[in-house]
Amino acid sequence: MSCNITNTTNSSCRVDTLEGLAYCPVFLLGFFVNAAALRAFFAKRDSWTDTHIYMLNLVIADSALIVFIPLRIYNAFFCLPTSFLCTFLLFSHYINMYASILTTTAISVQRYLFIGFPLQARSWRKKKEVALAVCLILWGFLVTLGFIFREDNYPEKLWTCYERCKNIPLHLEFIVIMVVCGYLAPLLSIGFCSSRIISILLKEDDMAEEKKRTIGIVTANLIVFIACYTPIHISFIVNYKVPLNWQFEISPEHVYLQVAEWVASTNCCFDSVSYYFLLKRFYPN
Template structure:
């Protein structure tokens, strides 16, 4: 690939091998962990709670993200015929629905936990398995609607092409990138960090330092890590690549570095399929001990009430 006499051949050649190094273990480990998690939530945990519904939805989002990876690996070193353009757009849409669906599902889990711990009385009215299921359906509808414009991001030209690469200028319009960065990452990240911080603060304020409280804090930190570690570098790289397309970054050497950073960050963002397994582990332990969860909520409520009355 060349742009205004700036060659990206070395970057593309390097990424052919790096994508295999990243994607093969991510795909194999991700499939195994998510299938096991699906069996755990659907077979071994008999009661459907808000937590199991959200986590099951996250499993499906992760599997949707994993499904296109073999095609993505093939497209890295092979051009596809022009008549496969529609199938390529379909795979790209699945990939981004899975990615941003995971982002919003993790955010919903954080909000649900914040509501349960910080506002236990209000949570009795607002939280229910039916409400959790409705929220998951809304996330699916919103993600499909938001990603549907991707079918118009490929130029209608004849000849072979590289799938998952070479989006048209439509994909790099300011309105598209602003929506992607703000609604796709910054807003969910802000909600996640605020809810997590307030939940941890509420637990500390309650003075409850039991294993139940520590387990809840571990879930919160694992959710934060599973969100920020894979998605922060990728969205920073998208912003930098946008600056390249806008002509803000013009130095050829800098452009090649941004291209390499973008492709590596997008590869690493798929590790969320494996990091979510940490959340599955802690959530499963919590769901298997519902009495412990209720006890934690009651203790936090009583401590907060007594503190406010002092």
Template sequence: MTINSTNCSDERSATDFLYAIMYVIIFIPGLIANVLALWVFHAYIKETKRAVIFMINLAIADLAQVMSLPLRIFYYLNQDWPFGSFLCMFCFYLKYVNMYASIFFLVCISIRRCLFLIQPFKYNDCKRRYDVYASIIGWVIVGAACLPFPLMRIDTRNNSSHFNSCFTALPVIEIDIPTSIAMVTLAELTGFVLPLIITMICSWKTIMSLREKNPVLQDSGEKKKALKMVLTCTTVFLVCFAPYHITFPFHFMALSGRIEDCATKNIILKFHPVALCLASLNCCLDPIIYYFTTDEFRRRLSRQEINENGIILHLTECSI
């Protein structure tokens, strides 16, 4: 059984226009920034520190989301989906995979930066393959954990070839209250609250570590760069993902009919699209981490990595 009807006023056209405008704004800079990031990291994969593995995966997750935006823009401008149910569900699924993969890799970057500052000699010798293994495990967990999102929105009554509704217009499959509470609570705790706590702890420990005498990071510029990386990860995390996860339980209850008051439901349904657009904005904000915290990235863009003899200047510092 699915739920898709409401007695409250429907302002779908205004919401669709907001989605279309935001995705147009995100698409070009997100595409350029993430393609450029992958190009830079591929060129410097052997010279950079191991945490660049997490940045590469973060850029891949963002690029996958960006590549689906033209289809979303088409749908929200035309309010029609002529591309079939499979592609609709795949793009819908990809949105959440990007979100939670981004959260996972932002946490990994923060942890790696924090561990290096606390015990630089120990974690500087870690093998790169450990980060590769962690990335593979992260993709598997995120991919499996995000499956309920499209499965909960499949309209079992629509078996026709013309699947003209997609994304926010998809109906929600009705489930019992205990199961709903368990699913939402698990999603909030593991997908947002726990990563937020870890990121905040890493930020605090990084700030504390930079106040102490560090035999590896004596240069004030290196200390500022380390602090900037962790704080940038935390800022992107809070700006992009906090609003969505605050509204997510209420939005789920509104769509599933648990909230019946029209005034309350309309407030939730108006704010949730804004939160969802902020979540998509991470595709443009994540490259800020690469540019402002990675020497290779700035050097490659400015072409200062090539000396007079055409030799690439190698990274000499121990941190990203």
């Protein structure tokens, strides 16, 4: 099936100008924040723990998403031709987004185990090896999914470089995997771990300032996760369920998807800041 909507470059670029302007601060802030985080991590590479490995993986995922944003900004103003470069950019964007989501989930679980079972957690061996294996497995899982569903974003199925044709929905299996494995399961895991961490810390008699900050950071991380990733997954479902027989280039669903993608991209600016301070305050070694 091919795209049955004529792509009029001028109107597409005109509409996407706002998108290009919106991504500029995301790129600038995300670039400097993640660069600072990478510098901080490698400055203490001789004393890394399993938490540092998860954190580095998170920063790599966010940084890989950030470095391709200039091409999205360029496309918004000048319109890149639909080609296999666009296919790569789309898969790169979402693979790195879900790598960030899954790594955030792993950090949340690891943090809960560390706080909920401190004696057992400190006695566990090969924690670094386990962390490295988890990171490699999640990247392998995401790249494999990208390879299996690679044809969904081939050039003939793209309306513009960053947008699929409206008359060609994604495979239902792909939608289910993204929503269930990429959002609902991580959300439930992070929600459970965060609530347990907060509950454990609140029950302790000594509520030091450090523990209050930890509760604040854990709460903020959960709120940011929900705020950043809920809209885009709602958009996936809406765009699959709503009949796509639009006669106009821009529909409410189209605008919502663009805004949701931008909101999801802003998460790469928050990750490094929040987890860096948590790492510094709660995992001093």
